[in-house]
Amino acid sequence: MCVFEVDYLCNYKRIRNQEYFLVKWKGYSDSENSWEPHQNLRCTQLLKQFYHDLKFEASRISGRQPRDQLPCKLKAVLVKYVVQKALQRKSLKRWERTLNTRRAHKGTISVENEVDLDEPPWDFTYINELMVAKGITMSQMAVGCKCKNCLLKPVKGCCPGISLTKFAYNVQGQVLLKAGQPIYECNNHCRCSIDCANRVVQKGIFYNLCIFRTNNGRGWGVRTLEKILNHTFVMEYMGEIITSEEAEQRGKAYDRQGTTYLFDLDYVEDVYTVDGAQFGNISHFLNHSCSPNLQVYNVFINNVDQRMPRIAFFATRNIQAGEELTFDYHMQGSSKKRVRIECKCGSKFCRKYLF
Structure with missing residues (x-):
């Protein structure tokens, strides 16, 4: 039996209460993507992220809390977002590895x-x-x-x-x-x-x-x-x-x-x-x-x-x-600036401007 690793999830659909996911497989091109039933997937973290990203973007677009159950078919704008988010997470993880490779200190x-x-x-x-x-x-x-x-x-x-x-x-x-x-x-x-x-x-x-x-x-x-x-x-x-x-x-x-x-x-x-x-x-x-x-x-x-x-x-x-x-950028020895920048620190003692 061949075991394939999931790179990220690209799309979702539900047919007669059965959930299917369009899978991008690690090491394979997009042309090899395939629809797989939920029970075939062993990628708990990727599934959680996929659900989270969908609900986050749906809530942002509609301006209200998303439904617990996903629609039977995703809108194109949601499909585009979850793919972009998946690619971004890969990029952030690659950058994280780069930072930790270059650091010489104990803290990760x-x-x-x-x-x-x-x-x-x-x-x-x-x-x-x-x-x-x-x-x-x-x-x-x-x-x-x-x-x-x-x-x-x-x-x-x-x-x-x-x-x-x-x-x-x-x-x-x-x-x-x-x-x-x-x-x-x-x-x-x-x-x-x-x-x-x-x-x-x-x-x-x-x-x-x-x-x-x-x-x-x-x-x-x-x-x-x-x-x-x-x-x-x-x-x-x-x-x-x-x-x-x-x-x-x-x-x-x-x-x-x-x-x-x-x-x-x-x-x-x-x-x-x-x-x-x-x-x-x-x-x-x-x-x-x-x-x-x-x-x-x-x-x-x-x-x-x-x-x-x-x-x-x-x-x-x-x-x-x-x-x-x-x-505090105004501390002794901290940076001097020549332009006024609005402060967004949120402190109750906020001075409203950084400089």
Whole structure:
């Protein structure tokens, strides 16, 4: 007996209470599609998605709740939609695999779009380290600490002490400093291992996260799939480090598109900017909120140039699984814009405009 795998379901009809589905078979062309009775199919998840997509689109078209039972024959507009949705899901799953192949952090990435038929941004490249534009040089740390236990027995205050700042974390890795104070982590020249309590941001994203399509016109967003504790590191803003002059030129194009990917590194001086538009990590998809659950911190690890801090996001409160992750674009160090964009964050403290 030959077992064929269902790629997706294309159509539906009911004859004398018997349900039939038009099946696109994996590895075969559309000309090989065949009508199969429900009992022949062993694809529970695909069937659930098919029913869901049909009812969703029928409800959108009619403006009212769909009937529990599907019609005997589908209208052409519904058939077109379920095929487009099936192809989109395949595309999103392929993009999800690409993202997870490229990530170097523990936390996994899932992708979901239950709102529209938009395809993933294939022109976006996932990176795990900051990219430095041609002509820009980062000043590397020349020395490191000699601590055996950087938290409990720091030598000369460990790396933070040498930089005349406080130790940033507790034993759970939660940040103790107020927003605006710099974080100095141990670097490549330090004797401590990657398990050191003063190595948090450099360990990368720990939580499983989901890139999802928002239902109120804010494009893509990010939600957490697990609980995040207050003051915990969540992610770093990744992208290409460029000069402020170059950022000004790129910003004009981004303004016309209504996008916000330029993050000014103005901790001590507004000389450099991180552009996360084309190259970045999951932070590329973070949305703004006037009541955010993430806070920006400036972090220094292997680079001593205070004009180029790494930008880290820490939780401002306990964040429950399923919540969207957001930060305030007006926070210190966040992106500057030249055009007014309407805010759709939905917070009761909403300022109505992003900039």
